Amino acid sequence: MAGRQLHLNVNTLNSGFYSSAWRAPSGDPRAFVDVAHYVRVAQIAERGTFDAIFLADVPSFSDRPDLRPFQALEPTIVLAHVAAATEHLGLIGTASTSYNDPYNLARRFASLDLASNGRVGWNIVTTADPAASRNFGADTVDAHAERYGRAAEFADVVTALWDSWEDEAFVGDKASGHFIDTTKVHAIDHRGRHFSVRGPLNVPRSRQGRPVLVQAGGSADGQRLAAQHAEAIFSVAHTLQDALDFSSSIRTQARAFGRGGEDIVILPGLATIIGSTETEARRREEELWALSPGDYGLRRVAGILKVDPASLDLDAPLPPLTRPADGMQTFFDALVEAAERDQLTVRQLIRKFGGSTGHRVLVGTPEAIADDIETWFRAGAVDGFNLMPDVLPEGLEVFVDHVVPLLRRRGLFRTHYTGRTLREHFGLARPASRFASAPAPVARAASGA
Numbered sequence: 009m010a011g012r013q014l015h016l017n018v019n020t021l022n023s024g025f026y027s028s029a030w031r032a033p034s035g036d037p038r039a040f041v042d043v044a045h046y047v048r049v050a051q052i053a054e055r056g057t058f059d060a061i062f063l064a065d066v067p068s069f070s071d072r073p074d075l076r077p078f079q080a081l082e083p084t085i086v087l088a089h090v091a092a093a094t095e096h097l098g099l100i101g102t103a104s105t106s107y108n109d110p111y112n113l114a115r116r117f118a119s120l121d122l123a124s125n126g127r128v129g130w131n132i133v134t135t136a137d138p139a140a141s142r143n144f145g146a147d148t149v150d151a152h153a154e155r156y157g158r159a160a161e162f163a164d165v166v167t168a169l170w171d172s173w174e175d176e177a178f179v180g181d182k183a184s185g186h187f188i189d190t191t192k193v194h195a196i197d198h199r200g201r202h203f204s205v206r207g208p209l210n211v212p213r214s215r216q217g218r219p220v221l222v223q224a225g226g227s228a229d230g231q232r233l234a235a236q237h238a239e240a241i242f243s244v245a246h247t248l249q250d251a252l253d254f255s256s257s258i259r260t261q262a263r264a265f266g267r268g269g270e271d272i273v274i275l276p277g278l279a280t281i282i283g284s285t286e287t288e289a290r291r292r293e294e295e296l297w298a299l300s301p302g303d304y305g306l307r308r309v310a311g312i313l314k315v316d317p318a319s320l321d322l323d324a325p326l327p328p329l330t331r332p333a334d335g336m337q338t339f340f341d342a343l344v345e346a347a348e349r350d351q352l353t354v355r356q357l358i359r360k361f362g363g364s365t366g367h368r369v370l371v372g373t374p375e376a377i378a379d380d381i382e383t384w385f386r387a388g389a390v391d392g393f394n395l396m397p398d399v400l401p402e403g404l405e406v407f408v409d410h411v412v413p414l415l416r417r418r419g420l421f422r423t424h425y426t427g428r429t430l431r432e433h434f435g436l437a438r439p440a441s442r443f444a445s446a447p448a449p450v451a452r453a454a455s456g457a
Contacts, residue, residue, distance in 0.1 A: 013420070013421065013422060013435065014381070014385050014391075014392045014415060014420045014421045015059045015273055015275060015391050015392030015393075015433070015434060016056075016058045016059055016392050016393060016395055016421070017058060017059055017060045017061065017062045017098070017100065017275060017392070017393075017394045017395065018049060018050075018053045018058055018060075018061050018062065018394075018395050018396075018397070018404055019062045019064070019242075019277065019394045019395060019396045020046055020049050020050075020061055020062065020063055020400065021064065021079070021396060021400075022039050022040035022045075022077045022078070022079065022080075022400070023035050023036060023037070023039045023040065023077055023399065023400060024396075024397055024398050024399040024400045024403060025279045025367075025396035025397065025398060026279075026281075026296045026300075026398045026399065027075075027076050027300050027301060027304055027305060027308075028076070028296050028297070028298075028299035028300045028301060029296070029398060029399045029400065030076060030077050031299040031301075032295070032296060032299065032398075032399045032402075034399055034402040035399050037077065039077065039400065040077035040078060040079070040080050040081070041080055041081060043081070043085075043086055043089045045400070045401070046061075046063075046081075046086050046089070046090060047089055047090055047093045048401050049061065049400050049401045049404060050090040050093065050094050050097055051093060051094060052401050052404050052405050052408055053097055053404065053408070054094050054095070054096055054097040055408060056404075056407070056408030056412045057096075057412070057421070057422050057423070057424060057425055058097060058098075059097075059098050059392070059430070059433040059434060060097060060098025060099060060100045060127075060129065060430060060433065061087075061090060061097055061098070061099060061100070062100040062101075062102075062131065062242070062394060063079075063083040063086060063087065063100070063101050063102060064079050064083075064102050064131075065079055065082070065083050065101070065102040065103065065104070065133075066078060066079045066137065066140070067104065067107060067135070067137075067140045067143060067144075068137055068139035068140040068142075068143055069139065072301075072304055072307060075301035075304040076301050076304055083101035083102055083103070084101050084103070084116055084117065084120055086101075087099040087101050087120060087124075087128070088120060088123060091120065091123055091124035091127065095428075096127075096425040096428060096433075097127065098127050098128070098129060098220075098430035098433055098434075099120065099124055099127050099128050099129070099430070100128070100129035100130075100131055100220070100222055100240075100430075101117070101120075101128070101129075101130065101131065102131040102133055103116075103117070103130060103131070103132075103133075104133050104134060104135040104140075105132060105133070105134055105155075105158055105159040105162040105163070106134050106135040106140075106141075106144075106150070106155055106158070106159075107135060107140065107141075107143075107144040108162075110162050110165040110166050110169065110203055110205055111165075111169065111205055111207075111209075113130075113162075113166060114165075114166040114169040114170055114209055115169075115209060115210065115211065117130050117166075117219045118169075118170055118209060118211050118213075118214065118218070118219070119211060120219075121214040121216065121218070121219045122211060122212075122214050125214070125215050125428060125429070126214045126215030126216035126217075126428065126429035126430070126431070127216075127428070127429060127430050128214075128219040128220070128430060129219055129220035129221070129222045129240065129430050130166075130219050130220070130221060130222060131222040131223070131224060131242070132159060132162075132163055132221060132222065132223045132224075132233070132237070132238070133159075133223075133224060134155035134156060134158070134159050135149075135155075136149050136152070136155070137149070152227065152229060152337070153229055155229075156229035156230065156232070156233055157201070157202075158202045159233055160232075160233055160236060160237070161200045161201065161202050161203060162202070162203065163221065163233070163236075163237045164198075164200075164237075165196070165198050165200075165203050165205050167218065167221070167237075167442075168196040168198060168207065168442065169196060169205070169207055169208065169209040170209065170213065170217075170218035170219070171213075171218065171439075171441040171442045171443055172193060172194050172195070172196055172207050172208030172209050172441075172443060173192065173193050173194075173208065173209065173211075173212045173213050173441065174192035174193070174194075174213075174441045174443060174444050175213055175217075175440075175441065175444075176189065176192055177189050177190075177192035177193045177212055178212045193208050194207070194208055194443040195207045195208055196208065213441065215428070215429055216429035216430060216431040216432070216438055217431070217438045217439045217440070217441075218439060219430075220239050220240060220430050220431060220434065220436065221237050221238050221239045221240075222238060222239070222240045222241070222242065223237065223238035223240075223241055223242070224241070224242040224243075226243055226244055226254070226337070226338030226341070227337040227338060230337075230338065231257065231258060231261060232261065234258060234261075234272075235258055235261030235262040235264070235265055235267070236262075236265050236267075238272060239271070239272060239273065239434070239436055240272065240273040240274075240275060240434060241258060241272060241273070241274050241275065242275055242276070242277065242394050243274060243275070243276045243277070244276060244277060244338050244339065244341075244342045244366060244367060244368075245276040245368065245389070245390070246342060246345065246346055246349075246368045247349075248383070248384055248387060248389055250345075251274075251276060251384060251387075251389035251390050252387065252388070252389045254274070254276075255274050255388070255389055255390070258272060258274065259272065271436065271437070273391045273392070273434045273435070273436070274390055274391050275390065275391060275392050275393055275394045276367070276368070276390055276393060276394065277367030277368065277393070277394045277396060278367065278368055278370060278381075278393040278394065278395055278396065279361075279367050279368065279369040279370070279395075279396040279397075279398065280369075280370050280371075280377055280395060280396070280397055280398065280403065280407060280411075281293050281296070281369065281370070281371040281372075281398045281403070282372070282373070282374060282377060282398075282403065282406045282407060282410065282411070283372070283373060284373065284374075285373060286372055286373060286376070289371050289372050289373060290371060292371075292398070293371050293398075296398060296399075297359060303317070305358035305359075306320065306322065306354070306358060308358075309343060309354065309357065309358055312339045312340055312343055312366065313326070313329055313340060313343065313344075314332045314340070315327075315329070320354045321353075321354060322353065322354050322355040322358075323353050323354070323355055324353055324354065325347065325351070325352070325353060325354070326343075326344065326347045326348075326354060326357070329344060331344075338366075339366035342366045342367075343357060343361075343366055346360065346361075367396060374406075374407075374410035374411045374414060375414065377407075377411050378411050378414035378415055378418070381393065381411075381415065381420075382415070382418060382420060385420060395407065
């Protein structure tokens with residue numbers, strides 16, 4: 009444990025992770041389109057010395073918008089507002105490699121990284137949502153392996169663009185009139201299967217060098233992408249053994265790519281429902297469950313399992329299922345394994361995950377939550393957690409005021425920030441530009457003057 013520190017992010021799922029969070033007494037139905045809501049959550053997280061706020065993204069209209077809010081606002085726009093209202097908190101946004109262009113994405117995240125003084129991370133995802141595909145001119149979703157092949161090349165192009173300026177490229181010397189040392193700005197000249205990008209980027213490197221690369225896929229292709237590129241990983245783990253196995257697999261694969269396996273921060277999702285007593289916590293869970301919207305949970309589970317909702321009997325176990333070749337393989341595995349391990353009916357399975365996520369849910373007192381976190385952390389299974397409070401901002405405030413002090417007293421979590429960048433929070437080294445020793449300057453563009 010010497011020198012090792014717990015890492016905590018808040019995964020801001022609009023009103024909260026629970027499917028009925030927006031209907032809770034402290035819930036806000038407009039939170040999903042209210043930037044001020046995200047700012048409030050971020051400020052509470054910063055008061056708790058969290059590493060980062062994380063925003064997921066779904067670039068399509070919800071399948072059941074009549075039942076619950078959905079991720080609607082574009083993450084980097086929200087994070088720009090959060091950056092202006094905070095000083096230390098990391099800012100991790102999701103952007104898909106399926107429906108973005110590497111240059112525009114690299115520029116957008118580099119701009120946010122400069123604006124926040126080096127606090128940004130990019131969560132790399134591929135998109136398997138048919139509704140999203142139709143929004144970007146495609147009638148079908150690319151096959152799983154094809155999406156991840158594109159994602160790997162996409163990530164390599166983006167990091168090359170972020171590296172295209174050496175640290176000393178910007179001069180800005182008023183006396184000499186020397187503005188940029190173009191011998192230290194480099195074209196990347198990328199030509200691959202999916203992309204052809206000349207470069208360089210038109211903005212310099214940030215205080216942390218470049219944004220932190222985050223990845224969240226747990227399939228074989230997802231793990232390969234993470235092992236090759238990711239510096240932090242958002243995983244799914246329901247048991248301590250699951251977490252240990254995942255950690256070991258990722259670090260072994262990373263070493264095969266010539267990376268240091270210990271230089272990856274692994275953060276499984278963890279949803280929390282907290283009460284001052286066990287009885288109060290269970291009562292809070294019951295109240296949220298009673299408010300859960302209609303058949304949303306059933307449709308959510310059926311969508312992950314790639315089956316017709318009508319084929320699932322709420323009071324029977326899951327029927328025999330075939331793992332989909334495409335789609336949300338990580339959550340498919342999580343749901344099926346949980347149902348088999350705990351002998352759950354479909355109704356019990358839906359309730360176990362709050363009618364919403366496929367992540368582990370903890371219900372209990374602050375002491376019980378802190379005990380669980382400590383057990384997983386000390387076992388070396390995780391580096392921390394991507395937290396999902398039941399209702400926001402209330403659930404996060406309870407965690408910050410009652411769980412964080414326990415973690416601090418146990419010597420597991422920081423009492424104050426010691427760095428300013430997301431890399432410093434995560435204990436990651438500042439990467440050098442891959443072009444630092446390249447001798448050739450970028451070709452000068454012709455002047456329009």
